Amino acid sequence: MSTLLSLSRQYCRANICTILRRPFTQSLVAQARDKKQSKIRTPSKKALAAKQKRRAAKAALKQGKLEQLSLTDAILTLRAVEVASPKAMYELFIKTEMGTGVAVPKGRFKLPKEAKARAEEKILVFAEGRQAEEAKKAGAHIVGGIEIIEGILNNRIRATTYLCTTSLIRAITPRLGRFLGQQGLMPSERRGTVTDDIAGYIERIQGTSEWKADKTGNIHMPIGSMHFSADEVVRNFNHFMTSVKKATGNIKDNRQKETKKPGKLQNIAHLGTLAISKVLLSSTRGPSIRIIDY
Known part of the structure; x- marks a missing residue:
């Protein structure tokens, strides 16, 4: 019996030494992991394009769910939502499509009726x-x-x-x-x-104030208080949009003059036109409404 126990102990020690000498990369777990990773395929350009297309379609569907109204209808809708909040503000959001190497759009404005203290x-x-x-x-x-x-x-x-x-x-x-x-x-x-x-x-x-987009080309601006009349909000909206369109090259600024160096202007528009892809009007507690007539 003692002989069997001695042989059993020697066999176990030999196996343990073999396992300790074997590098971890050759273990069954590591080999299974490497085999699994080797099966991962790099997606082709066609697959990446299809994925990007699906993402764009999903984003378009999400945007399509936003309420789209004319400016006047949007103002009246938000006023109905904020009927119990006379101190609420109309908030304007503008998204510009900025490319790489393009300076952040900025400009100056003076609203016909100031939304808040400057x-x-x-x-x-x-x-x-x-x-x-x-x-x-x-x-x-x-x-x-x-x-x-x-x-x-x-x-x-x-x-x-x-x-x-x-x-x-x-x-x-x-x-x-x-x-x-x-x-x-x-x-x-x-x-x-x-x-x-x-x-x-x-x-x-x-008497003017400066507006400036963020690094992604988004512009946020309060353009009126809830107690403003609809006409006053419309005038403020149009005035601010004109300033943004001039700064992004969507409207030619008559004050832009060519400098001595050809191809340079004294305005950001010389870098090319930045498309305005989205204009939303919201209120302090109200929803965001996409404006279709800007």
């Missing part, structure tokens, strides 16, 4: 000499040269709009380009904020 604007101008004096007379809040760069970098000096003369733009760009560029505030010839007509630019933006 945020106070603070204008900073990089200018020297006579142009600095003109900027101060035109209403600029902060005027200076390269000596105010350090204050901007330390956040001691802040503004909502930054303008610069053509003679100083090269001096401020190395230090402020990335800092202000990340905030969308860096003066730019394309946006018209690098100019020698500082007084004229300040005069044009007085």
Whole structure:
């Protein structure tokens, strides 16, 4: 009996040593996993295209379920929903089709009847000499040269709009380009904020507000309070849509002028027309209604 037990122990030890010496990649579990992974096929271009088509059809079906009304009917519908909420707001949503390498659309506007109190604007101008004096007379809040760069970098000096003369733009760009560029505030010839007509630019933006799309090209804007009349909401809607269409190149802006360099304009529209694919009107507690006559 003892002999059998001894042989049994030796056999078990031999098997255990064999298992320990065998690498894990050769185990039955690892082999089964590798076999399963080897069967996974990379989808073909045709299959990927079909999948993309199905996704697009599903998205179109989802959008098709949204109520689609004319602007006037949408206003009346939302007013009925918010009948007990006189402080509710009409909210406008606009989706633009942005491609790669296209700047985020932005523009300025002044509604015929302000939807809510406008945020106070603070204008900073990089200018020297006579142009600095003109900027101060035109209403600029902060005027200076390269000596105010350090204050901007330390956040001691802040503004909502930054303008610069053509003679100083090269001096401020190395230090402020990335800092202000990340905030969308860096003066730019394309946006018209690098100019020698500082007084004229300040005069044009007085009493206006700036709108700006997000990184995906979506624009959100309150365009009226629930106690506004339908005609007042329509006028605000049309005014704001005109500003968006000009900034996206869907309407030609008469103020766009060619610069000395061919192919460049002082507006974002020179990058091409950005299609407006969707316009929705909603309220604080109401549904989103797709507008068909914008």
